[in-house]
Amino acid sequence: MRTGEWARDHEALYKLSRDGVITVARLVEVGVPKRTCYRRCRPGQPWQRLLPGVILLRSGAPTRGQAVEGALLYGGSEAIVTGIEACRRQGLRGPKTTADRIHLLVPAGCQVSSVGYVLVERTTRMPRPVTVDGVAMAPLVRAALDECRRFTTLDPIRALLTEAVQRGGLNPEDLIQELEAGSDRGSALSREVLGDVLRGARSVAEIDAMNVWRLSGLPEPSWNRPLRTENGEYIGTPDGYFRKVLLAWEIDSYDFHFGKQQYAATLARNGRYTAAGIAVLQTLPSRLRTEPKRVAAELVAAYNAAGARLDAG
Numbered sequence: 001m002r003t004g005e006w007a008r009d010h011e012a013l014y015k016l017s018r019d020g021v022i023t024v025a026r027l028v029e030v031g032v033p034k035r036t037c038y039r040r041c042r043p044g045q046p047w048q049r050l051l052p053g054v055i056l057l058r059s060g061a062p063t064r065g066q067a068v069e070g071a072l073l074y075g076g077s078e079a080i081v082t083g084i085e086a087c088r089r090q091g092l093r094g095p096k097t098t099a100d101r102i103h104l105l106v107p108a109g110c111q112v113s114s115v116g117y118v119l120v121e122r123t124t125r126m127p128r129p130v131t132v133d134g135v136a137m138a139p140l141v142r143a144a145l146d147e148c149r150r151f152t153t154l155d156p157i158r159a160l161l162t163e164a165v166q167r168g169g170l171n172p173e174d175l176i177q178e179l180e181a182g183s184d185r186g187s188a189l190s191r192e193v194l195g196d197v198l199r200g201a202r203s204v205a206e207i208d209a210m211n212v213w214r215l216s217g218l219p220e221p222s223w224n225r226p227l228r229t230e231n232g233e234y235i236g237t238p239d240g241y242f243r244k245v246l247l248a249w250e251i252d253s254y255d256f257h258f259g260k261q262q263y264a265a266t267l268a269r270n271g272r273y274t275a276a277g278i279a280v281l282q283t284l285p286s287r288l289r290t291e292p293k294r295v296a297a298e299l300v301a302a303y304n305a306a307g308a309r310l311d312a313g
Contacts, residue, residue, distance in 0.1 A: 019069055020057045021054065021055070021056055021057075021066050023053055024038075041055060046058065048062075050066075050067070050074075050116075051073075051115060053073075053074065054070045054073050056070065068102055071102040071104055072136070074115075075112055078107050078110065078126070079106045079120075080104065080129045081104060081105075081137040082104065082105045082121070082137065082138035082142060083101075083119070084103070084147050085137070086138050087144055087147060087164070089132045090137070091167060092160070092163050094160060094163075095159040102119065103150075104119065105121055105138060106120055108122045108123060108124045125182065141174050144160055144161060144170070145175065145178055145182065145190060148160060148193075149182075150186065153189075154193065157190055157193050158204045161190065162193075162201065162202060162204055162206075166202050172197045173198075200222075200223030201223065205288060206223070206239055206251060208285065208289055209239055209249070209288055210223070211288070211292065212295050213299065215292060216296040217300070221247075221249065222243060223241075224238075224239065225237065225238075227248075234272075235272045235276050235278070236248065236269045242306070244307070245303055246278045247303055248273055248278050249281050250281070251284075252266065252284065279302065279306040279309065283295055
């Protein structure tokens with residue numbers, strides 16, 4: 001741009017930006033004096049300062065996309081997005097407890113620090129980025145674990161890692177390998193959750209079920225293993241199955257009470273269990289947390305009753 005041309009052609013200036021986000025250095029390159037850049041970011045002026053050296057060419061709250069672009073411009077050419085933002089852009093919902101900070105990975109030698117809404121993490125293990133909607137980000141396996149390392153309680157880790165396996169299609173073994181390759185910092189809770197995921201848990205409720213089973217003192221059931229008749233006909237895939245006594249344990253939500261299709265499917269499933277000589281215990285997910293000891297006692301009682309039935313037969 002020629003000197004002063006930027007002031008007359010705002011559209012051309014906008015085209016030089018990333019969705020309206022641009023660095024002060026770039027503005028200076030095209031002829032905007034640095035003093036003018038910051039003057040136009042004062043209250044009541046048309047621009048705003050997003051981050052040190054990064055400007056949004058309009059007033060008003062930035063969109064999430066503009067905030068991400070600003071973070072990447074601030075982080076430098078090698079910065080990539082990780083954590084919950086990268087998880088969501090790759091198809092996950094993520095736990096509701098997650099803050100809205102944007103987590104960046106930068107090379108260990110980079111001198112950029114965390115500021116404002118941007119969390120900067122220096123690393124010697126920069127992953128090969130994937131690009132989604134023009135944004136460079138860490139692969140899902142790395143992004144999920146980077147987010148989990150920042151949690152101090154199990155619940156959000158359970159939610160994110162089970163969703164990453166179920167919805168994101170990640171192999172639990174790949175998550176374990178990534179965890180082993182990284183720092184031990186903040187990894188203990190993720191290791192605990194992944195241990196249950198490797199055992200077969202596919203949801204937070206199923207991890208809660210494993211915790212209740214541990215209280216029961218019973219032999220470990222098979223988790224999420226399809227059951228078939230001798231002729232190969234499908235029976236069901238119980239959350240837990242005690243093969244010795246032919247007992248299926250199902251963690252059933254309220255859906256089967258209120259939806260006609262779910263209710264019919266549950267009746268059909270229970271009918272197949274009965275026809276195959278399999279007893280079934282149904283438990284609501286909420287009770288796994290509110291009444292774990294009582295549910296464990298019910299599981300023991302159902303196990304003993306199933307065993308007595310087989311002995312009597």
